[in-house]
């Protein structure tokens with residue numbers, strides 16, 4: 232087996248006396264989508280926050296391509312290749328769709344204040360930004376101000392910004408939450424498209440078991456901050472302990 236692109240080792244965080252994530256060790260391979268499931272309060276978002284650097288662990292480490300990134304702040308982890316979708320908070324609402332993507336491409340190349348490079352690379356950036364907009368089906372909206380986009384298109388733009396950063400690892404925390412019935416398939420199509428790139432590792436926190444079942448190559452289950460199941464979707468979903476105690480019969484019936 233090839234070395235994992237992302238790994239957590241004994242990752243732990245305590246809030247006062249409460250252990251929200253408890254010694255979670257897990258390795259994630261390129262070319263796989265892992266769904267992280269578990270009941271409310273299981274520690275899924277906290278685990279994500281520890282990986283992306285929004286929270287500092289009480290113990291344990293995070294490795295990206297074998298490098299220990301535990302001491303890096305969130306912004307440096309992003310530059311190192313961890314791409315996390317934050318629902319709409321990463322958009323510049325007053326800029327156009329094209330300008331948003333162009334800025335994301337520039338930030339990846341760390342061109343921010345180097346005016347000569349900004350100028351000489353401008354045409355290349357615009358061409359690449361157009362390619363990103365094409366892949367997220369927003370080419371027709373390139374000159375629209377982001378704030379004026381319908382909600383579903385804003386979410387597509389957010390995925391486009393993430394793609395512009397070309398991360399090694401994509402992290403989605405309930406990407407379809409709050410979306411209308413029409414918008415959900417659009418985001419799921421984008422995740423399916425990202426999955427085709429076998430060099431990428433995708434982590435997905437998702438409550439909807441039908442979505443998990445369709446997209447996941449592997450499911451891990453967190454409960455009370457502890458990793459309590461890990462394996463292929465069918466086996467994890469079918470395991471009695473997960474069905475009865477942790478997913479709830481409603482979720483299991485929905486997935487059937």
Ligand SMILES: Nc1ncnc2c1ncn2[C@@H]1O[C@H](COP(=O)(O)OP(=O)(O)OP(=O)(O)O)[C@@H](O)[C@H]1O
Pocket residue numbers: 246251269270271272273274275276277278
């Ligand atoms: N900053 C914090 N301070 C104190 N407790 C916290 C903090 N963040 C999370 N927790 C607690 O840690 C536990 C795990 O929360 P978390 O949000 O990670 O669960 P989750 O699995 O993502 O839940 P949900 O599915 O409802 O989003 C909860 O008991 C929560 O109250």
